[in-house]
Amino acid sequence: MIRRHYDTIDETVLEETLDNGLKIFVFPKEGFGKNFAFFATNYGGMDTRFCAESVWCDTPMGVAHFLEHKMFDTKDGNALQTLSSNGASPNAFTGAALTGYYFEGSDGFEENLDTLLSFVSEPYFTEESVEKEQGIIGQEIQMIEDNPNWQVYMKLMAALYREHPVRNSVAGSRESIAEITAQTLYQCHASFYDPSNMVLCVAGDVNPKKVFDSAKRILPREGKERVARDYGAADRPEAHQSEITLSMQVSTPIFQLGFKLRPAEDGAERLRQKLLAELLCEAWMGSSSPLYARLYEQGLINQSFFYGYEAYPGCAFLLSGGESRDPAAVREAILLEAERIVKEGLDTGLFMRLKKAAYGNQVRALNSFEHLCVEQARSYFSGEDIWIFPQMYARIQKEDVERALRDWISEERTAMSVIRPKGAGE
């Protein structure tokens, strides 16, 4: 077991690697009644084409998410009910590159952890239960397709990328999930739910040894080779399309702007890109920036405006968005501001304050056990040590942000998606 203490943020992390390849992280939290356990696989909506036992397989869109729903089924019933009967609040989510199962609980932690480890590692599907789930997920898909914030994000991905599977819906479509059978689910489970492709993160006032022991006892003794994945042909650095629009029943236009980046290598470079990108966003369009104040005062953006950085294997981008009466004017102003900063440089006082604020915001997020566990899992899969962020921030200079703005941002790599209100009475 490795024990690491991060002084600045006062966090301790215990790390263990089992013989089967499973990585376990425990955040000891003395004095807390609540606990949180997160069991995740490095497998998400993007991973539809992969090589299992030297055969390339193509699976329908939406399998990772479908699996997430069906994993809760057990021979004796349903793990959702087992966990909540024992007082825990269980849930799960599927992202583009990760599927995670978790519970937030208080009493009964060890039993709950056993339940979590068991149901995620022991698949139990029948053709009937798969068919039934097609009805439930079909309604989930209808629900998200009615959601303008989901639509505007998906349209942005489709505008930025021609090839990369981040452009596909994690949930798939009603047509794609109709192709899923119990056999598909068993095959994907066998390929991706191997301990060597997974991570377990726990936060709470728990006995770490018991956590490691449970995992040893319940999970398979031996791990397998990781499967290779195919994310399609490489994308060009430029955006695939400059703009995509869609009409929906909304009150004002909703937009997102994306700026395509070259993805960093896994490891420290990736963390540096993330922190640098987040600082860059703050300096460029963040709530303390001159641009934000101007756009807000002109009524072009409101409190719904947001910005950030996202990265998945093989892709990375900045995005911002919100509601605006004139998304094209926002796009133009944002790109002009990038040019201005590149030409005139950043205000030193502003940059120093932004670094302080960014540090404070990262520390604030550590209040959440969910944040600790989910970020630990994500950063493990991409080979980073995320908790050294205070030291990383200290090394980022004003010139780094200016250079990144110059090298990363251009009209050609920018795309926008807009949801326009449907005409009244339409």
Place this chain on the structure above:
Amino acid sequence: MMELSQRELLPGIKLTALQTNKFKTSMLAFTFLEPLSAKTAAENALIPAVLRRGCQSYPDMLSMSAALDDLYGGAIEPMVRKKGETQCIGLLGSFLDDCYIPEESNILESAIELMAQLLLKPAGEPLSFVPDYLESEKQNLASRIRSRINDKQQYAVYRLTSQMCAGEAYGVDKLGEVEAVEAITQEGLWARYQALLVSSPIQLYYCGAAPIARVEAAMRAALSALPQGERTSSTATVTTQASTQEGAHYFEDHMDVLQGKLVMGFRLDASYTESSAAAALLVFNAIYGGSTNAKLFLNVRERLSLCYYANSMADKYKGILLVSSGIAFDQYEKAKDEILAQLDDCRKGHITQQELESARRFVINNLCLTADAQGRLEDFWLGQAVVGSDDPPNVLEQAAEAVTLEEIQILAQKMHLDSVYFLQGKEGETL
């Protein structure tokens, strides 16, 4: 590990303070408690947004955000919440605790001072708000109200509530309506702001590592400029009840959507705010539709595959329960019948011991999680302030331990259907 203090600092101004080292941040809140009413809801909702734009020391967004960044990313948000028929408006702040600041410093006093400045010394000429701030926040509020339609699930709940409780304070949305926002004038808003300062009960909240005496001293100093008027010290507001025993009302809207949204509103005709009643309502809600072990989840979703979600939400202040579900348009009757059939089962006492116990564990776990989450704690204590209760979460936990099957059955029998709302597809189209 956690010390709680509740004290009236000045008449009508109560400080709830929790000292704990559990969190890395301090949470601070200054909240006015006002009776919810169609006349004042929009003005009240607008005030925190206008105040947040700047104070006399930091009169614009750039100077304000620079001051917050200097406090290591301090955050101050305008807040508008509805607790039963009380509108809670004010500012919510979050700041790093001193020990996470790289250099030696005390940011607590600066944070409290900054929040009080925003609240008491708005930017602009004496006796008025900056006209540009007023206009742009009016537009933002109006656009936020219009954008309710963007989230169809929330919109359906809003449509049901406003029609089911038309004419009651509860039917008023926490943000008010667009027409009321557009009618707001400088003079009117200033007068409303003064009325808040002079007579509205104020809830102060602190949760963080600082000793309570230090927090009290900083709060007293920061609020010394607050006018001392006829402030009511009792904050508990009376919730009205409309008797509607004569059968359910049906409402629907048509929109260009893929999925229908069904919302059903039930009444209990009484508040459930006293701790044992509140606990019974929480346990009932967990049995009926508030958890993944609930009858609605297991039947409407899992057994019949009718939906992705079918939840119930209980409001203890008003004594109302809403069931919300997203379904295919042609499943309306089937879903509605099943939701009613499950309630009928509760009325008949068809609840197993296991259902009761797992609902109880679910409720107790949630209360326990509340005690370990800064934001949830703040909201919990604000709710207690609204009903005039000093009970901490563990009193509710004990009450939940004591809830019996008979109580649940009686509660279910009191619950009667008042209104049903359905958000349909485009008129003339069926799927």
